[in-house]
Amino acid sequence: MPTQTARPNPQAIAAELVNWFGQNARDYPWRRTRDPYAILVAEVMLQQTQISTVLDRGFYARWLERFPDFETLASAREDEVLKTWEGLGYYRRARNLQRLAREVMEQHGGVFPSDHASILGLPGVGPYTAGAVASFAFGLAEPIVDGNISRVLSRIYNDATPVDSTAGAKLLWERSALLVKATDDPRALNSALMELGQTHCTPTKPACDLCPVRAHCRALDPETLPVKQARQQISAVTEHVIFLRTSSGVLLELETGRRRTGLWKLPELPPEHVSEPPPVLLRMHYGITRYKVTLWVHEPHAEEYAWPETHRLVPFAELESTPMPAPYRKALRELLGRGEFRLSA
Incomplete structure (x- = not known):
């Protein structure tokens, strides 16, 4: 069972996470590069798609082999883009990637912008993707929130505010920002938050005894968090x-x-x-x-x-x-x- 403290300490939590990640990071190809294009492709593919699907079925490698950079993607025919994406679903992601590549070529001289505001202004880029590329490619202290991070933060703060509500999302982004600004290694901190949700702070049977931030976690019943609003019927x-x-x-x-x-x-x-x-x-x-x-x-x-x-x-x-x-x-x-x-x- 996690140990409770009066209030989670962002500096202490960030330090523990970065240290833990340095010793336990999984080896993914997008973690071996600072190339914003390769990182962007990974982030877009991983939206609503599992890492095992993207890697084990070769989607990431095939895409980068066929479209290795913004210039190649921008000049490709749409049917080639869709064919290379085939099997990943949510085809709007592929079209948005090509639209983005064309804007990078036409409006930014082929160079991906390195500031958060410009990244966020690119076609199809939302707060998560902008924060991910800004931190992973350029080391900027920009927060990110995905499903894994929502779960980790909800449990650390023992917060039952629905994560898919306006109030819940606001709290998550604020807390993520506190953590990423409390470290001099935003890339590692954001990666650690996601990795912790993938490996230890799982939806069921979380490995609290192995958690690097268990001393800071206030969750009394981790498996009841995070809370979500009523799901849509199938x-x-x-x-x-x-x-x-x-x-x-x-x-x-x-x-x-x-x-x-x-x-x-x-x-x-x-x-x-x-x-x-x-x-x-x-x-x-x-x-x-x-x-x-x-x-x-x-x-x-x-x-x-x-x-x-x-x-x-x-x-x-x-x-x-x-x-x-x-x-x-x-x-x-x-x-x-x-x-x-x-x-x-």
């Missing part, structure tokens, strides 16, 4: 699409919605066929944000289908290089694997 959604294959390729539809603009998918079943849908070829489930989706893939009706401008036959040889949401890629591989035409592995 909504069930049904999608009906068609799989039309000819000797020339597969019919695909260009996404135009906000979430996956620029990606290709199996075309939606024409509205006039929804009430009496054609035979089902495949059913699968996938989740995205607060939705649980059931995807029904149908064989198209025999009559001639009038293709809108957003549809085109994609040759088999181009299917693998065509940017596509992961659920549709999985469905397409399954369907093509049943016949003579297959996608490459």
